[in-house]
Amino acid sequence: MSKKKQKVRALVYGGGTFLLLLFLWEITVRMTDSQIPFPTPLAVIERFVDMLFHNVGYYYTIIGHVLWSLSRVLAGFCIASALGIVLGLTMGWFSYVRAIFMPIFNLLRPIAPLAWIPLAILWFGIGEKYKYFLIFIAAFVPFTLNAYAGATHVDKQLVGAAKMLGANKAQVFFEIVVPAAIPSIFSGAQVALSNSWMTMLAAEMVCATEGIGWIIIAGQAVNDMTQMIAGMLAIGIVGFLLANGMRILERRCLVWNNQGN
Amino acid sequence: MTKQRKQFAFRMKVISVCALFGFFLIWYLVTEVWKLAPETLLPSPLKALETGIGKWSIKKPDGSTLPQHIFASLRVSLLGFCFGAVIGVPLGILMAWWEKADMCLKPVFDFVRTIPPIAWIPIMIILLGIGVVAKASIVFLSAFIPCVVNSYTGIKSTKKVHIWVGQTFGASKTRLLFKVAIPSALPYIFTGLKVSLNSSWGSLVAAEMLGSDSGLGYMIQLGRLLCRADLIIVGMVVIGIMGTILSAILDFMEIKLVKGAM
Numbered sequence: 001m002s003k004k005k006q007k008v009r010a011l012v013y014g015g016g017t018f019l020l021l022l023f024l025w026e027i028t029v030r031m032t033d034s035q036i037p038f039p040t041p042l043a044v045i046e047r048f049v050d051m052l053f054h055n056v057g058y059y060y061t062i063i064g065h066v067l068w069s070l071s072r073v074l075a076g077f078c079i080a081s082a083l084g085i086v087l088g089l090t091m092g093w094f095s096y097v098r099a100i101f102m103p104i105f106n107l108l109r110p111i112a113p114l115a116w117i118p119l120a121i122l123w124f125g126i127g128e129k130y131k132y133f134l135i136f137i138a139a140f141v142p143f144t145l146n147a148y149a150g151a152t153h154v155d156k157q158l159v160g161a162a163k164m165l166g167a168n169k170a171q172v173f174f175e176i177v178v179p180a181a182i183p184s185i186f187s188g189a190q191v192a193l194s195n196s197w198m199t200m201l202a203a204e205m206v207c208a209t210e211g212i213g214w215i216i217i218a219g220q221a222v223n224d225m226t227q228m229i230a231g232m233l234a235i236g237i238v239g240f241l242l243a244n245g246m247r248i249l250e251r252r253c254l255v256w257n258n259q260g261n
Numbered sequence: 262m263t264k265q266r267k268q269f270a271f272r273m274k275v276i277s278v279c280a281l282f283g284f285f286l287i288w289y290l291v292t293e294v295w296k297l298a299p300e301t302l303l304p305s306p307l308k309a310l311e312t313g314i315g316k317w318s319i320k321k322p323d324g325s326t327l328p329q330h331i332f333a334s335l336r337v338s339l340l341g342f343c344f345g346a347v348i349g350v351p352l353g354i355l356m357a358w359w360e361k362a363d364m365c366l367k368p369v370f371d372f373v374r375t376i377p378p379i380a381w382i383p384i385m386i387i388l389l390g391i392g393v394v395a396k397a398s399i400v401f402l403s404a405f406i407p408c409v410v411n412s413y414t415g416i417k418s419t420k421k422v423h424i425w426v427g428q429t430f431g432a433s434k435t436r437l438l439f440k441v442a443i444p445s446a447l448p449y450i451f452t453g454l455k456v457s458l459n460s461s462w463g464s465l466v467a468a469e470m471l472g473s474d475s476g477l478g479y480m481i482q483l484g485r486l487l488c489r490a491d492l493i494i495v496g497m498v499v500i501g502i503m504g505t506i507l508s509a510i511l512d513f514m515e516i517k518l519v520k521g522a523m
Binding site: 013015016017095096098102103104107111113114116117119121122194197198201202205216217219220223225228235236237239240243 | 269273274276277278280281284301302303361364365366367368369372375376377378379380381382383384386387462463464466467470471477478481482484485488490493494496497498500501502504505
């Protein structure tokens with residue numbers, strides 16, 4: 001009973017603050033006579049609903065733009081997961097691989113993914129490949145790091161037991177090391193997903209003709225604050241869904257693992 | 262056994278050095294010897310090095326020397342980072358310690374958190390122009406969020422037993438906060454500071470690329486417009502080095518300040 005009461009209280013307080021802030025926003029915009037056409041929250045929501053049904057730009061509704069962005073994130077993310085997990089696991093388990101690739105990886109890692117934008121544009125042009133490359137870089141680092149950490153922290157007793165029971169090297173790697181590293185890889189995937197979502201935005205803001213980042217930058221170009229804020233709203237919603245989807249996936253896939261609750 | 266192990270470690274080191282050397286050698290061969298890539302796309306490592314050294318004193322083509330760019334970027338990022346830490350850490354502690362603040366602010370914060378700081382850049386540019394303030398507020402946003410999240414988690418994961426001990430000995434609520442909760446949350450807070458430093462450095466680059474007249478991000482963006490890939494590579498390397506130095510400083514501070522840190 002008290003738990004339910006507490007929940008209701010949390011809802012009242014949280015919702016109250018939220019509404020209060022929105023109200024303040026509305027009042028401030030209405031009261032001040034600003035040079036900048038800053039929209040009220042109501043106008044933003046109205047525009048957002050409008051965007052769901054009418055085209056932003058020439059070709060797509062906001063759902064189309066979100067799908068464009070998601071397709072880019074998905075492509076970069078998948079390539080990065082494939083390469084990053086393989087590199088991380090092998091670096092963590094085989095010392096020769098680590099000796100060869102670790103220094104190069106450490107050399108390139110500190111460079112922020114966004115700092116690759118100019119070079120990526122020079123190399124790949126301003127089409128899709130450039131965005132895939134950037135998202136790949138943003139997602140590759142956390143995947144590799146976490147797979148590496150997972151492979152180096154495998155329980156030594158498990159490995160010893162497997163060896164004693166006569167497992168060969170490939171069996172130890174595939175049957176012991178890989179499954180043991182999966183929880184760590186999943187937490188890497190969370191970071192990688194939010195990184196690549198953010199990098200996609202930056203990449204689209206620098207140059208694109210569609211996508212959710214384009215909506216914002218197109219709003220800036222015509223000084224349309226309502227469109228920008230509605231775009232940000234969409235970004236927030238999709239980012240929230242992505243993060244939670246990943247968490248649910250992790251809980252479903254890793255029922256045996258109680259590390260991450 | 263130990264001798265063997267030493268030999269093994271030595272061999273690994275040799276391989277590492279060879280791999281690094283090979284990386285640069287291939288880069289050199291591709292650009293200088295085989296000429297597989299035009300210089301505007303991938304300059305040779307020697308050319309990049311030369312540009313990097315020359316950039317310390319030459320103002321061409323972007324109007325500032327490398328130290329001026331570094332100084333401009335550092336000023337903005339440290340300004341935003343300090344504001345983010347000064348506001349974010351106490352807010353996180355407040356939210357974790359005082360239940361009403363938690364209930365009021367958590368939903369708002371969770372909502373703001375889902376929007377990446379980069380998405381704020383155009384709005385900030387419209388509202389605040391392309392000067393220091395706009396960029397610093399982008400950096401502030403990206404530093405603020407990890408600070409709040411980590412100090413919140415740190416305070417929330419204070420051991421109940423420690424608080425009970427404090428209560429048994431008659432400590433007041435504020436005393437409990439300052440003597441028990443905050444010290445035990447310090448490692449978390451420092452992790453938050455490190456994360457926020459990294460993300461603020463990253464978003465600074467984006468902010469400078471989208472609207473600026475100085476700074477490292479501006480330099481590499483201009484390098485793209487002028488097809489000066491050597492300039493871009495110099496900028497990227499400097500961005501990497503500066504990021505490493507900044508996090509090394511925080512690591513050092515953590516070792517000095519936090520008891521029981523790794």
